[in-house]
Amino acid sequence: MHIRDIFAQQSTTFSFEFFPPKTPEAAHALYENIRELEALRPSFVSVTYGAGGGTREVTNELVVRLKKETAMDPVPHLTCVCHSEAEINAILERYAAAGVSNILALGGDSPRSMPDHDRGKDAFRYGAQLVAHIKKFNERGLHPDPRGFGICVAGYPEGHPSTPNRVREMEHLKAKVDAGADWVCTQLFFDNRDFYDFRDRCTLSGISVPIVAGIMPVASVKGMMSMADMALGAHFPAPLLRSINRTGGVAESVRKVGVHWATEQCRDLLDNNVRGIHFYTLNKSSATREIYSTLGVQDTLSLLHARPMVAPTGQ
Ligand code: FAD
Numbered sequence: 001m002h003i004r005d006i007f008a009q010q011s012t013t014f015s016f017e018f019f020p021p022k023t024p025e026a027a028h029a030l031y032e033n034i035r036e037l038e039a040l041r042p043s044f045v046s047v048t049y050g051a052g053g054g055t056r057e058v059t060n061e062l063v064v065r066l067k068k069e070t071a072m073d074p075v076p077h078l079t080c081v082c083h084s085e086a087e088i089n090a091i092l093e094r095y096a097a098a099g100v101s102n103i104l105a106l107g108g109d110s111p112r113s114m115p116d117h118d119r120g121k122d123a124f125r126y127g128a129q130l131v132a133h134i135k136k137f138n139e140r141g142l143h144p145d146p147r148g149f150g151i152c153v154a155g156y157p158e159g160h161p162s163t164p165n166r167v168r169e170m171e172h173l174k175a176k177v178d179a180g181a182d183w184v185c186t187q188l189f190f191d192n193r194d195f196y197d198f199r200d201r202c203t204l205s206g207i208s209v210p211i212v213a214g215i216m217p218v219a220s221v222k223g224m225m226s227m228a229d230m231a232l233g234a235h236f237p238a239p240l241l242r243s244i245n246r247t248g249g250v251a252e253s254v255r256k257v258g259v260h261w262a263t264e265q266c267r268d269l270l271d272n273n274v275r276g277i278h279f280y281t282l283n284k285s286s287a288t289r290e291i292y293s294t295l296g297v298q299d300t301l302s303l304l305h306a307r308p309m310v311a312p313t314g315q
Contacts, residue, residue, distance in 0.1 A: 001073055003102045003150030003182050006043050007210050013043035013276030014292075014300040015075075015212070018283055020047065020058035026283070033285035038070055040292055041299040043276065046104055046152075046185075049077040051111035060091065064098045073101060075152065079108025080124035081117070088123060088133065096143040102150035104185065105130040105176075127153050128172065131179040153177070155184040155211065157198035158234060170205040177207050184209060185278050188216040188227070190261065191237045192268050212276035213269055217287045218258030221249060255287075263291045270295070 006013060016037055021027040037045075045066065049059050059076060066074040076095060078088070095103065107127045110117040124130050131151055138148025153176040156169070163169040173184070184207070189195055195213050202211060218224045221244065228234055240261050247253035266277055279288045297303060 001044075001101055002145055002147055003044070003075075003152065004147070006073075007183070007275070010043055010276075010300070010304060012270065012274065012303060013210075013212060014040070014297070014303075015043050015276065015278045016045045016281045016288060017214075017278060018045060018047050018062070018281060020050065020055045020062055021283065022055065022058075030283045033281070033283060034066070034070065034072075036285040037281070037288060038072055039299065040289065041301045042072060043300055044073040044075050044102065046075040046077060046278070049079050049106075049108070051079070051109060052082045052114065053111065060094060063095065063100060067098050067100055075102045075104055076100060077104040077106060078130065079106045080122050080126070080130050081108035081110055081119065082114075083122060083124075085123040085133070088130070089137065092134065092137050092149070093142060095149070099144055100149070101145060102152060102182075103134060104152040104154070105134055105181070106154055126172070128175040128179045131176050131181050135180040150182045151180055152183050152185050153181040155186045155198065155202070157186050157189045157194040166201075170201055170207075173202070174205045174207055177209055182209055183212060183276075185212045186214045188214045188234060188280055190218075190234065190240055190265070192265055192272075194235075195269070195274075196272065210275040212278050213274050214278045214280060215262050215265055215269075216280035216282070217262035217291070218244065218254065219282065219284075219287065220251060220254055223282075224258075259287050259290050262287070263294045266291055266295055 018030065018034070021030045047059050047063050050056050063074045063076040066072055078091060105127055107125060107130070110119065119125050124133060131153060134149055134151055143149060155173055159166055160169060163172065184202070186195065186198065199211055216227065218227070224236065228236070243257045243261070244254055247257060269277060281288055
């Protein structure tokens with residue numbers, strides 16, 4: 001479903017991110033977890049795109065398979081790096097033919113294996129250029145939906161490392177929205193104050209499209225360290241670190257602390273009218289299912305029909 005229709009129907013979206021599996025065993029485990037997460041009836045699910053190499057094809061295959069074999073709406077990530085315009089068009093044509101409704105458009109980073117890759121050789125460099133290109137593609141009428149693809153872009157509550165000037169950074173985000181983005185999905189964060197401040201700065205910059213919050217529960221101490229690397233400096237608030245320290249590193253306790261923290265983040269976001277929550281699932285289902293269950297959410301669509309059982313105090 002086109003993202004504008006999803007937002008028109010759902011006051012809060014819940015969505016999940018997967019990454020392309022690298023081995024047949026990982027693929028098997030992912031499909032098992034996908035079946036469990038499908039029962040939660042997410043608004044959409046997204047599939048990441050590698051910086052280069054073989055996993056890119058796996059992304060395409062996983063997206064088309066999700067579209068064909070599940071009731072979930074896949075949103076492929078697509079990056080500009082290491083791509084010609086013809087290659088980008090071929091990918092868009094394939095997704096259009098498969099009836100994929102939405103795309104997350106990204107600039108991307110040079111692959112670690114190619115630190116000297118010349119970005120000047122890529123057809124596009126920044127997310128805004130890819131958004132503009134997808135808009136142009138939409139006008140060619142190759143998509144079954146006359147509006148073409150709905151387009152998502154990335155936002156960074158704690159800032160993106162390439163742009164130390166945070167005012168300038170908001171101008172770049174605004175450029176992506178002006179180029180035609182329908183919604184913003186944020187990088188993961190652990191302190192909701194960063195998200196609320198980002199949301200306010202979006203409003204001040206004239207960005208009025210829905211902003212979906214990216215949430216990833218800490219799953220292990222090792223995972224936390226690689227998250228800090230991956231999310232390019234995500235800050236871990238002291239109360240979260242204190243809770244993790246109290247576990248003494250016992251794996252199951254660390255996992256429980258991570259799920260509890262993420263659940264509290266989600267509860268607070270829902271209380272503060274977040275437009276959507278995007279769970280970085282790491283291809284697992286248990287943490288997301290536990291968060292749904294503790295929040296009292298049966299499945300995403302049940303929220304649409306929720307009736308007030310208890311009036312808020314003071315009303
Ligand atoms: P862009 O909008 O391209 O901006 C990148 C940097 O350049 C920013 O600092 C911006 O301020 C600056 N900038 C923008 N325009 C200009 C301009 N005209 N002049 C000068 N500077 C400019 N990476 C992957 O490889 N695969 C994925 O699947 C993936 N999924 C992601 C999903 C989400 C929700 C998020 C938040 C990130 C994801 N990333 C992914 C990481 C992302 O590709 C990198 O962070 C990349 O460095 C930025 O791409 P972008 O499209 O977010 O930023």
